[in-house]
Amino acid sequence: DTAVSQTPKYLVTQMGNDKSIKCEQNLGHDTMYWYKQDSKKFLKIMFSYNNKELIINETVPNRFSPKSPDKAHLNLHINSLELGDSAVYFCASSPRDLNTGELFFGEGSRLTVL
Protein backbone atom coordinates (compact mmCIF):
# COMPACT_ATOMS: atom_id res chain seq x y z
CA ASP A 1 0.00 0.00 0.00
CA THR A 2 1.80 3.09 -1.27
CA ALA A 3 2.31 5.80 1.36
CA VAL A 4 2.91 8.79 -0.94
CA SER A 5 1.76 8.35 -4.50
CA GLN A 6 2.06 10.83 -7.30
CA THR A 7 0.82 10.79 -10.86
CA PRO A 8 1.85 10.81 -13.57
CA LYS A 9 5.31 9.25 -13.23
CA TYR A 10 6.40 10.64 -16.58
CA LEU A 11 5.35 13.70 -18.57
CA VAL A 12 6.77 14.74 -21.91
CA THR A 13 5.39 17.96 -23.31
CA GLN A 14 6.14 20.96 -25.49
CA MET A 15 7.22 24.38 -24.33
CA GLY A 16 4.31 26.65 -23.57
CA ASN A 17 1.94 23.87 -22.51
CA ASP A 18 0.30 23.57 -19.09
CA LYS A 19 0.58 20.41 -16.99
CA SER A 20 -0.50 19.14 -13.58
CA ILE A 21 0.94 16.61 -11.16
CA LYS A 22 -1.16 15.08 -8.42
CA CYS A 23 -0.08 13.71 -5.05
CA GLU A 24 -1.83 11.78 -2.33
CA GLN A 25 -0.60 10.47 1.02
CA ASN A 26 -2.28 7.90 3.24
CA LEU A 27 -0.01 8.36 6.26
CA GLY A 28 -2.28 10.77 8.08
CA HIS A 29 0.41 13.48 7.99
CA ASP A 30 -0.47 17.12 8.35
CA THR A 31 2.24 18.55 6.12
CA MET A 32 2.96 18.02 2.44
CA TYR A 33 5.68 19.37 0.17
CA TRP A 34 6.79 19.76 -3.39
CA TYR A 35 10.49 19.41 -4.10
CA LYS A 36 12.26 19.83 -7.43
CA GLN A 37 15.31 17.71 -8.28
CA ASP A 38 17.39 18.89 -11.19
CA SER A 39 19.63 16.84 -13.46
CA LYS A 40 22.50 17.13 -10.98
CA LYS A 41 20.36 15.57 -8.25
CA PHE A 42 20.05 18.81 -6.30
CA LEU A 43 16.80 18.63 -4.33
CA LYS A 44 15.19 21.97 -3.55
CA ILE A 45 11.99 22.75 -1.71
CA MET A 46 9.31 24.63 -3.62
CA PHE A 47 6.20 24.66 -1.46
CA SER A 48 4.83 23.26 1.74
CA TYR A 49 1.27 22.99 3.00
CA ASN A 50 0.14 22.27 6.54
CA ASN A 51 -3.44 21.06 6.77
CA LYS A 52 -4.36 22.80 3.50
CA GLU A 53 -2.63 26.05 4.41
CA LEU A 54 0.40 27.27 2.44
CA ILE A 55 3.28 27.64 4.92
CA ILE A 56 6.40 27.63 2.79
CA ASN A 57 6.63 29.32 -0.59
CA GLU A 58 10.17 29.50 -1.89
CA THR A 59 11.24 31.77 -4.71
CA VAL A 60 9.40 29.93 -7.45
CA PRO A 61 8.01 31.48 -10.67
CA ASN A 62 4.31 32.20 -10.35
CA ARG A 63 3.75 29.85 -13.29
CA PHE A 64 3.83 27.18 -10.57
CA SER A 65 0.64 27.00 -8.54
CA PRO A 66 0.16 24.43 -5.81
CA LYS A 67 -3.24 23.50 -4.48
CA SER A 68 -4.23 21.39 -1.49
CA PRO A 69 -7.91 20.39 -1.52
CA ASP A 70 -7.48 18.50 1.77
CA LYS A 71 -4.57 17.50 3.96
CA ALA A 72 -4.07 14.21 2.14
CA HIS A 73 -3.74 15.75 -1.31
CA LEU A 74 -1.37 18.27 -2.86
CA ASN A 75 -1.35 19.08 -6.55
CA LEU A 76 1.02 21.15 -8.65
CA HIS A 77 -0.05 22.99 -11.77
CA ILE A 78 2.54 24.49 -14.09
CA ASN A 79 1.60 27.04 -16.75
CA SER A 80 3.53 27.98 -19.86
CA LEU A 81 6.18 25.33 -19.44
CA GLU A 82 9.80 26.26 -20.18
CA LEU A 83 12.83 24.11 -20.99
CA GLY A 84 14.28 24.84 -17.55
CA ASP A 85 11.27 23.25 -15.89
CA SER A 86 12.53 19.83 -16.95
CA ALA A 87 13.27 18.00 -13.71
CA VAL A 88 11.91 15.37 -11.37
CA TYR A 89 9.23 16.73 -9.06
CA PHE A 90 8.85 14.96 -5.73
CA CYS A 91 5.92 15.13 -3.43
CA ALA A 92 6.61 14.42 0.24
CA SER A 93 4.78 14.40 3.54
CA SER A 94 5.72 14.60 7.20
CA PRO A 95 4.20 14.96 10.62
CA ARG A 96 3.65 18.59 11.57
CA ASP A 97 6.81 19.19 13.53
CA LEU A 98 9.32 17.24 11.44
CA ASN A 99 11.50 16.86 14.50
CA THR A 100 12.89 13.52 13.41
CA GLY A 101 13.77 14.96 10.04
CA GLU A 102 11.82 12.29 8.22
CA LEU A 103 10.15 13.22 5.01
CA PHE A 104 8.28 10.49 3.17
CA PHE A 105 8.78 10.93 -0.55
CA GLY A 106 6.81 9.71 -3.49
CA GLU A 107 8.61 8.13 -6.43
CA GLY A 108 8.74 11.35 -8.39
CA SER A 109 7.22 12.73 -11.58
CA ARG A 110 9.78 13.13 -14.32
CA LEU A 111 8.92 16.14 -16.48
CA THR A 112 10.60 16.66 -19.83
CA VAL A 113 9.89 19.87 -21.71
CA LEU A 114 10.85 19.83 -25.40
Add this chain to the structure above:
Amino acid sequence: QKEVEQDPGPLSVPEGAIVSLNCTYSNSAFQYFMWYRQYSRKGPELLMYTYSSGNKEDGRFTAQVDKSSKYISLFIRDSQPSDSATYLCATNLLSGGYNKLIFGAGTRLAVHP
Protein backbone atom coordinates in the same frame (compact mmCIF):
# COMPACT_ATOMS: atom_id res chain seq x y z
CA GLN B 1 27.57 29.68 -1.38
CA LYS B 2 25.03 26.89 -0.92
CA GLU B 3 23.84 26.33 2.63
CA VAL B 4 24.86 22.67 2.49
CA GLU B 5 27.81 21.65 0.33
CA GLN B 6 28.34 18.08 -0.77
CA ASP B 7 30.77 16.60 -3.27
CA PRO B 8 28.59 15.05 -6.01
CA GLY B 9 31.10 12.32 -6.83
CA PRO B 10 30.65 9.86 -8.41
CA LEU B 11 32.42 7.60 -5.97
CA SER B 12 33.25 4.08 -7.07
CA VAL B 13 34.52 1.50 -4.56
CA PRO B 14 34.98 -2.27 -4.47
CA GLU B 15 32.67 -4.41 -2.39
CA GLY B 16 33.79 -4.55 1.23
CA ALA B 17 35.39 -1.11 1.23
CA ILE B 18 34.77 1.53 3.87
CA VAL B 19 33.00 4.51 2.33
CA SER B 20 33.19 8.04 3.68
CA LEU B 21 30.64 10.62 2.52
CA ASN B 22 30.91 14.21 3.69
CA CYS B 23 29.05 17.49 3.81
CA THR B 24 29.76 20.94 5.17
CA TYR B 25 27.21 23.52 6.14
CA SER B 26 27.34 27.26 6.63
CA ASN B 27 24.70 28.16 9.21
CA SER B 28 25.42 27.41 12.85
CA ALA B 29 21.66 27.61 13.51
CA PHE B 30 21.20 24.23 11.86
CA GLN B 31 20.44 21.72 14.58
CA TYR B 32 19.40 18.42 13.06
CA PHE B 33 21.25 16.47 10.43
CA MET B 34 20.06 13.64 8.28
CA TRP B 35 21.30 11.30 5.62
CA TYR B 36 18.92 10.20 2.92
CA ARG B 37 19.51 7.41 0.41
CA GLN B 38 18.04 7.58 -3.07
CA TYR B 39 18.06 4.63 -5.41
CA SER B 40 17.83 5.26 -9.13
CA ARG B 41 14.36 6.35 -10.25
CA LYS B 42 13.06 6.35 -6.66
CA GLY B 43 12.35 8.95 -4.02
CA PRO B 44 14.83 9.61 -1.21
CA GLU B 45 14.34 7.72 2.04
CA LEU B 46 15.69 8.59 5.46
CA LEU B 47 18.73 6.57 6.44
CA MET B 48 19.92 8.25 9.62
CA TYR B 49 19.13 11.23 11.77
CA THR B 50 21.36 12.93 14.33
CA TYR B 51 21.07 15.92 16.59
CA SER B 52 24.15 16.33 18.69
CA SER B 53 27.81 16.33 17.84
CA GLY B 54 29.37 12.89 17.93
CA ASN B 55 28.68 9.54 16.35
CA LYS B 56 25.52 7.57 15.82
CA GLU B 57 25.70 4.00 14.64
CA ASP B 58 23.12 1.83 12.89
CA GLY B 59 24.41 -1.47 11.63
CA ARG B 60 27.02 -0.82 8.97
CA PHE B 61 26.26 2.90 8.93
CA THR B 62 27.75 5.57 11.19
CA ALA B 63 26.74 9.21 11.07
CA GLN B 64 29.13 11.74 12.52
CA VAL B 65 28.50 15.40 13.28
CA ASP B 66 31.11 17.98 14.22
CA LYS B 67 29.26 21.20 14.93
CA SER B 68 32.43 23.11 15.73
CA SER B 69 33.67 22.69 12.18
CA LYS B 70 30.20 22.42 10.60
CA TYR B 71 31.03 19.05 9.13
CA ILE B 72 28.86 15.94 8.81
CA SER B 73 29.89 12.51 7.61
CA LEU B 74 28.41 9.15 6.82
CA PHE B 75 30.57 6.05 6.98
CA ILE B 76 29.54 2.78 5.43
CA ARG B 77 31.45 -0.30 6.56
CA ASP B 78 31.70 -3.48 4.49
CA SER B 79 29.99 -1.78 1.57
CA GLN B 80 27.71 -3.91 -0.59
CA PRO B 81 26.54 -3.54 -4.21
CA SER B 82 23.08 -2.89 -2.75
CA ASP B 83 24.50 0.30 -1.20
CA SER B 84 24.90 1.76 -4.69
CA ALA B 85 22.72 4.86 -4.62
CA THR B 86 22.87 8.61 -4.24
CA TYR B 87 23.36 9.77 -0.65
CA LEU B 88 22.01 13.17 0.30
CA CYS B 89 22.87 14.99 3.49
CA ALA B 90 20.22 17.32 4.85
CA THR B 91 19.59 19.69 7.69
CA ASN B 92 16.55 21.51 8.99
CA LEU B 93 15.90 25.22 9.04
CA LEU B 94 13.15 26.82 11.06
CA SER B 95 11.20 29.13 8.77
CA GLY B 96 8.08 30.94 9.91
CA GLY B 97 7.53 28.48 12.73
CA TYR B 98 7.91 25.46 10.48
CA ASN B 99 10.87 23.25 9.78
CA LYS B 100 12.02 22.77 6.23
CA LEU B 101 14.76 20.44 5.08
CA ILE B 102 17.67 21.73 3.07
CA PHE B 103 19.55 19.12 1.08
CA GLY B 104 23.08 18.83 -0.21
CA ALA B 105 23.62 18.02 -3.87
CA GLY B 106 23.96 14.28 -3.20
CA THR B 107 26.94 11.96 -3.75
CA ARG B 108 26.54 9.10 -6.21
CA LEU B 109 28.06 5.91 -4.87
CA ALA B 110 28.73 2.78 -6.91
CA VAL B 111 29.89 -0.36 -5.12
CA HIS B 112 31.16 -2.95 -7.59
CA PRO B 113 31.47 -6.67 -6.84
